[in-house]
Amino acid sequence: MNKTISKPFLLSSEDLTKEDLELIFKQADFFQTSYKPGDKFEDLKGISVALAFFENSTRTKLSFEIAAKRLSAEVMSFTASTSSLAKGESLLDTLKTIEAMGVQIYVIRHGSSGSQQFLQRNTNGIILNAGDGKHEHPTQALLDNYTLLKHFGTIQGLKITIVGDIFHSRVARSNINVMRTLGAEVKFLGPGTLLPRRLNPWNVDQIDSIEEAIEWSDVILVLRLQKERMNSGLLPSNDEFSDFYGVTLKRISKKPGIVIMHPGPVNYGVELDYAISSYPNCLIQTQVTSGVFIRMAVLSLLSEYLKN
Ligand code: CP
Numbered sequence: 258m259n260k261t262i263s264k265p266f267l268l269s270s271e272d273l274t275k276e277d278l279e280l281i282f283k284q285a286d287f288f289q290t291s292y293k294p295g296d297k298f299e300d301l302k303g304i305s306v307a308l309a310f311f312e313n314s315t316r317t318k319l320s321f322e323i324a325a326k327r328l329s330a331e332v333m334s335f336t337a338s339t340s341s342l343a344k345g346e347s348l349l350d351t352l353k354t355i356e357a358m359g360v361q362i363y364v365i366r367h368g369s370s371g372s373q374q375f376l377q378r379n380t381n382g383i384i385l386n387a388g389d390g391k392h393e394h395p396t397q398a399l400l401d402n403y404t405l406l407k408h409f410g411t412i413q414g415l416k417i418t419i420v421g422d423i424f425h426s427r428v429a430r431s432n433i434n435v436m437r438t439l440g441a442e443v444k445f446l447g448p449g450t451l452l453p454r455r456l457n458p459w460n461v462d463q464i465d466s467i468e469e470a471i472e473w474s475d476v477i478l479v480l481r482l483q484k485e486r487m488n489s490g491l492l493p494s495n496d497e498f499s500d501f502y503g504v505t506l507k508r509i510s511k512k513p514g515i516v517i518m519h520p521g522p523v524n525y526g527v528e529l530d531y532a533i534s535s536y537p538n539c540l541i542q543t544q545v546t547s548g549v550f551i552r553m554a555v556l557s558l559l560s561e562y563l564k565n
Pocket of ligand 1: 313314315316317318388397520523531
């Protein structure tokens with residue numbers, strides 16, 4: 258077997274060692290520098306990949322699909338709303354049914370935290386977590402950190418503030434682990450109702466204002482308000498959130514060169530001023546591009562477990 262990552266699945270950022278991260282970034286860089294439109298690599302030739310998204314997605318689903326196809330996989334897309342789940346079939350029976358058709362790699366997004374961990378215990382296939390509830394989104398953290406690595410040359414010593422709805426964010430959870438493993442210093446900024454409820458489970462320092470965050474940080478990672486996961490009463494209004502925590506061109510003009518990132522989808526006018534999208538150090542589109550190469554790298558490395 259060629260070199261690969263330490264576990265035969267990717268459920269959580271905690272599955273990845275520093276060596277795994279470096280290997281994934283090296284492989285992503287190989288794909289990014291060598292891929293030409295129309296090329297097909299053969300890393301997943303003869304391997305079937307199922308994309309099973311039980312929650313909405315644009316970036317993650319499409320980039321996994323493009324990545325798998327560029328690696329010559331046979332790709333099938335499973336749509337929960339038109340499946341036999343609607344007739345009462347369980348999640349596990351659904352997985353077993355797809356497995357019986359010969360699928361070996363499953364890219365799964367699900368609204369319940371821990372679903373992919375449960376499924377991995379019940380299959381011989383390889384599961385990639387494409388987001389589970391409020392828990393983890395490991396490939397998002399990989400693509401965010403790969404984007405930073407390409408921009409700064411190193412992540413060691415970077416000062417990063419994650420701003421917004423941290424409590425509901427799987428992106429924040431995965432990024433804290435990956436950023437710290439790579440030597441960044443991470444802080445939070447957000448309203449008290451949208452910060453982790455158990456007092457500081459990750460021992461992350463909090464910053465008191467957006468102005469202070471901009472002054473301290475090399476990078477601001479802005480998060481969307483996840484209204485779909487909120488009970489009522491967590492925020493007085495979007496406008497008030499915007500006044501206290503919104504990232505605007507005027508605010509960042511005090512810190513030329515600061516990098517702005519957002520995993521998407523963005524609610525412009527709430528957490529981010531639309532004018533930011535044309536700011537040269539706004540890396541949102543670069544993050545999307547990185548996502549394809551990171552997902553090619555992860556699929557390619559995990560496929561080694563199917564080849565011995
Ligand atoms: N960042 C992210 O997960 O976006 P999608 O929900 O569009 O996949």
